[in-house]
Amino acid sequence: MHELPVTQSILEITLRHAQEAGATRVTDLYLVIGQLASVVDDSVQFYWDVLSKDTIAESSRLHFRRVPAEMQCLSCGTRFPLDGDDFACPSCQGVGVKVVAGEEFFLESIEVDGGQASPPNEGGNA
Amino acid sequence: MSERISVVENIMGANDRLAEDNRARLDAAGVFAVNLMASPGAGKTSLIEQTLPRLADQLRLAVIDGDIATSIDADRAAAAGAVASVQINTGGQCHLDAVMLQQGLGQLDLSQIDLLLVENVGNLVCPADFRLGTHKSVLVASVPEGDDKPYKYPGMYRGVDALVINKTDLLPYIPFKMDYFRRGVEVLNAGLVTFPLSCKTGEGVDAWVAWIVENVQTFKR
Ligand SMILES: Nc1nc2c(ncn2[C@@H]2O[C@H](COP(=O)(O)OP(=O)(O)O)[C@@H](O)[C@H]2O)c(=O)[nH]1
Ligand SMILES: [Mg+2]
Ligand SMILES: [Zn+2]
Numbered sequence: 001m002h003e004l005p006v007t008q009s010i011l012e013i014t015l016r017h018a019q020e021a022g023a024t025r026v027t028d029l030y031l032v033i034g035q036l037a038s039v040v041d042d043s044v045q046f047y048w049d050v051l052s053k054d055t056i057a058e059s060s061r062l063h064f065r066r067v068p069a070e071m072q073c074l075s076c077g078t079r080f081p082l083d084g085d086d087f088a089c090p091s092c093q094g095v096g097v098k099v100v101a102g103e104e105f106f107l108e109s110i111e112v113d114g115g116q117a118s119p120p121n122e123g124g125n126a
Numbered sequence: 127m128s129e130r131i132s133v134v135e136n137i138m139g140a141n142d143r144l145a146e147d148n149r150a151r152l153d154a155a156g157v158f159a160v161n162l163m164a165s166p167g168a169g170k171t172s173l174i175e176q177t178l179p180r181l182a183d184q185l186r187l188a189v190i191d192g193d194i195a196t197s198i199d200a201d202r203a204a205a206a207g208a209v210a211s212v213q214i215n216t217g218g219q220c221h222l223d224a225v226m227l228q229q230g231l232g233q234l235d236l237s238q239i240d241l242l243l244v245e246n247v248g249n250l251v252c253p254a255d256f257r258l259g260t261h262k263s264v265l266v267a268s269v270p271e272g273d274d275k276p277y278k279y280p281g282m283y284r285g286v287d288a289l290v291i292n293k294t295d296l297l298p299y300i301p302f303k304m305d306y307f308r309r310g311v312e313v314l315n316a317g318l319v320t321f322p323l324s325c326k327t328g329e330g331v332d333a334w335v336a337w338i339v340e341n342v343q344t345f346k347r
Binding site: 002005006009010012013014017018021023027031036037038074086087088095096097099105106107108109110111112113114 | 127128129130131132133134135136137138139140141219220221223251252255256277280281284309312313314316317
């Protein structure tokens with residue numbers, strides 16, 4: 001739904017870290033997205049191609065690692081994967097659970113070319 | 127030479143930091159702020175209209191309205207007695223974010239306000255992901271939306287501090303299983319305080335207003 005501002009934020013973080021490292025080109029980004037984070041990969045990819053144009057991250061590849069949602073029952077402590085849209089505890093049917101995994105949304109790492117390796121793309125945005 | 131750089135930075139980090147700035151600004155001015163979220167038509171503006179007159183003699187209230195295009199809701203808040211009402215047009219964006227709230231705060235004289243109600247853009251998905259810096263988040267659900275909404279929009283139900291169930295006057299006409307709805311809420315947000323009410327008849331509104339007053343008093347202490 002809000003993939004545009006999210007993608008702008010990914011670009012800002014990427015360029016900042018790439019610059020700090022003195023990189024001349026960003027080739028790959030590794031993103032971690034929890035199952036419960038409402039982010040659509042294809043849509044991020046679409047905005048990424050548009051926004052990263054004419055930056056050192058142009059044509060870089062996005063890699064998404066999805067983290068499945070895991071819940072923990074507040075009454076009996078059972079940990080269980082989220083199954084369908086019912087969050088209730090499978091062992092005691094208890095309601096009242098907390099999310100222990102699946103809400104992540106961060107940029108884990110980037111792969112860059114540094115030094116004099118590939119010079120910045122001059123002249124064109126083909 | 128290819129090199130892997132570890133980043134581990136939260137994508138929402140920039141918004142979250144701004145939200146913290148907003149919070150500090152509200153705290154310094156002694157303004158208690160509430161983020162009202164709901165699907166379009168659930169009754170956010172109606173709830174504001176019901177709330178303002180009940181508080182006007184004890185608190186100075188302001189309203190910030192996030193809307194995709196019009197200023198109808200801010201006008202309704204002004205008519206209901208807000209000391210100030212600000213319209214933020216999000217330009218098509220489906221949620222308010224911390225930058226927009228910051229801009230809204232800039233248009234208010236915070237020293238003249240005790241309570242700020244922020245009406246978020248009608249949407250049950252995105253507003254939950256963008257912290258604003260308000261002190262409490264409240265979801266306004268309504269009976270005609272159906273009793274399955276907690277199951278369908280867990281992110282929204284999980285993150286709020288209170289739940290208003292509006293349009294209870296329609297319960298006799300709509301197949302809405304309150305037990306099923308409440309079970310979904312309990313699973314996602316155990317012990318969540320809820321206010322079943324009707325903005326049409328006014329039934330139940332006083333309990334909601336009492337909760338607001340209690341929170342403002344605790345905050346001011
Ligand atoms: N029957 C009934 N209608 C309501 C109630 N509260 C709001 N409405 C109606 O619902 C519609 C949407 O309300 P509004 O406050 O504009 O919703 P918002 O989009 O969430 O701000 C309006 O036509 C209201 O008159 C209620 O408690 N009962
Ligand atoms: Mg409204
Ligand atoms: Zn259990």
